[in-house]
Amino acid sequence: MRRISFSGASFLTADRIADALVSLLVVLNRKNRSVVGLIPVVLVNGAVVTATLLLGPAHALIAVPEESLWPEPDAADTVTHLERLGQAASAEQTGFSETIAIPDYGWSDPDSPDFW
Numbered sequence: 739m740r741r742i743s744f745s746g747a748s749f750l751t752a753d754r755i756a757d758a759l760v761s762l763l764v765v766l767n768r769k770n771r772s773v774v775g776l777i778p779v780v781l782v783n784g785a786v787v788t789a790t791l792l793l794g795p796a797h798a799l800i801a802v803p804e805e806s807l808w809p810e811p812d813a814a815d816t817v818t819h820l821e822r823l824g825q826a827a828s829a830e831q832t833g834f835s836e837t838i839a840i841p842d843y844g845w846s847d848p849d850s851p852d853f854w
Contacts, residue, residue: 739780739810743800749779749789752813756801758820759793765824767795773823778811786811793823 740756755777772794779789
């Protein structure tokens with residue numbers, strides 16, 4: 739298992755899930771995109787719950803191996819989910835994604851005519 743430290747939180751998850759998270763964050767950083775990922779995490783009492791993570795550019799994630807008395811959560815569906823998120827983020831973007839500069843027409847200038 740791996741202990742993941744992410745945005746001030748820390749939790750245990752399967753090794754394969756930790757690897758898939760790191761790979762996904764690489765893609766998201768390269769493409770400047772964000773996604774929501776759902777992953778199973780192991781609580782202190784051994785219960786497995788689903789964590790919802792907002793993943794995106796510049797998110798710091800640390801994955802450190804850790805021994806645990808609890809079994810790893812099933813990783814197959816989660817790894818597939820994270821890989822699909824990475825594939826979707828890698829796909830060519832459609833539409834406009836850049837900020838459009840709007841010129842300053844001096845609407846805040848007291849000498850300009852009042853449009854309202």
